[in-house]
Amino acid sequence: MKFKTKKEQIISGLEKVAGIIGMRSTIPILSNVLIEAEDKYVTMVTTDLEMRIKTQIDAVVESPGKTTIPVKKLLTIIKEIRDDELQFESADNSITIKYKNGKSKLFTLSPDDFPVTPEFSASNTFKIVQGDLLRMLRQIDYSVSKDDSRKVLNGIFFSLKQGMFTTVATDGKRLALSEKHVEGGSGDDGDCIVTLKTAAELQRLLSKDGDAQIEICGNMIRFVIGNTAMSAKLVEGTYPNYRQVIPTSFSRKFEINNADFLPTLRLISLLASETSSYVKINVTENSLVMSATSAEVGEGDAKLEIIYSGPEMTVSFNPHFLMDPFKGMDADKATFQLNDGYSPVMISAGEGFLYVIMPIRK
Numbered sequence: 001m002k003f004k005t006k007k008e009q010i011i012s013g014l015e016k017v018a019g020i021i022g023m024r025s026t027i028p029i030l031s032n033v034l035i036e037a038e039d040k041y042v043t044m045v046t047t048d049l050e051m052r053i054k055t056q057i058d059a060v061v062e063s064p065g066k067t068t069i070p071v072k073k074l075l076t077i078i079k080e081i082r083d084d085e086l087q088f089e090s091a092d093n094s095i096t097i098k099y100k101n102g103k104s105k106l107f108t109l110s111p112d113d114f115p116v117t118p119e120f121s122a123s124n125t126f127k128i129v130q131g132d133l134l135r136m137l138r139q140i141d142y143s144v145s146k147d148d149s150r151k152v153l154n155g156i157f158f159s160l161k162q163g164m165f166t167t168v169a170t171d172g173k174r175l176a177l178s179e180k181h182v183e184g185g186s187g188d189d190g191d192c193i194v195t196l197k198t199a200a201e202l203q204r205l206l207s208k209d210g211d212a213q214i215e216i217c218g219n220m221i222r223f224v225i226g227n228t229a230m231s232a233k234l235v236e237g238t239y240p241n242y243r244q245v246i247p248t249s250f251s252r253k254f255e256i257n258n259a260d261f262l263p264t265l266r267l268i269s270l271l272a273s274e275t276s277s278y279v280k281i282n283v284t285e286n287s288l289v290m291s292a293t294s295a296e297v298g299e300g301d302a303k304l305e306i307i308y309s310g311p312e313m314t315v316s317f318n319p320h321f322l323m324d325p326f327k328g329m330d331a332d333k334a335t336f337q338l339n340d341g342y343s344p345v346m347i348s349a350g351e352g353f354l355y356v357i358m359p360i361r362k
Contacts, residue, residue, distance in 0.1 A: 067108045073106065176354075246346065282314045329353070
């Protein structure tokens, strides 16, 4: 195998595929990237057996072939080379990178030992703007459960029904949902659960522009983003009926300005107790007072103007749970809907986003 390519191109490709590789894989070949040169392209593939990422870059291929190279070491070395154009040439168990003032040689492993690509025949396929998918994932991923006792809650729920794509995450204490209408789907509607690691890698690959194609096949999902494809195993099991925990009616609501609310909440939360942390919110006509007190730290309060015309009410929250949705919120305002200080509270903002959180009883 022998090919030439631009330094920036191969760095871009390697950075796309290197993220899923662990620092200490017990299987040596899984620390390597499969590199294959043919026609006018070089294809790079990595896998951890649960996920697989494949991308392609332009190259001048003088001799086709393939090999596998330790991806982290390869990427580190290439970043240190100061030339813009690099030449790669492989022998039986090594590859040499040639540049203007020198060369670097790395030992390789046989491509025959690299895990084969699993068969994939999609039962349903649809497209979504990359920026929309990125926003949806960022709006909800913090709500994924970290408790291993319920595996289905350790991932993000994907649902496609009659052109509506819905993503959900919950840990049993709060629930985040984001949905968006999509066009051009084919195949059956369906549901699946994507691992949190898959969602994290997907966010790393997504940009604001262009489409992402989502394909589902049995216990696998594939995302096609430009010249990059990522496939991953799905979480097995049935996701709970999240709709039943979303209240259908409310007696009270108020609207807040997001630019004021989050920094104020962050400030007041610093005065809450470390052991039994909560922030109290008292709402009167067009006014919200946020307060916290603790024997260890101190106390404080802050007042915000809001839009509200109902009776006075008080509700307390875990400040970290309350802050989470506002960190990735791109809307200017958010609406709180509730019935009292003890029932589920729903926060909605922007297009298709809602967050349900249980107050703390105090």
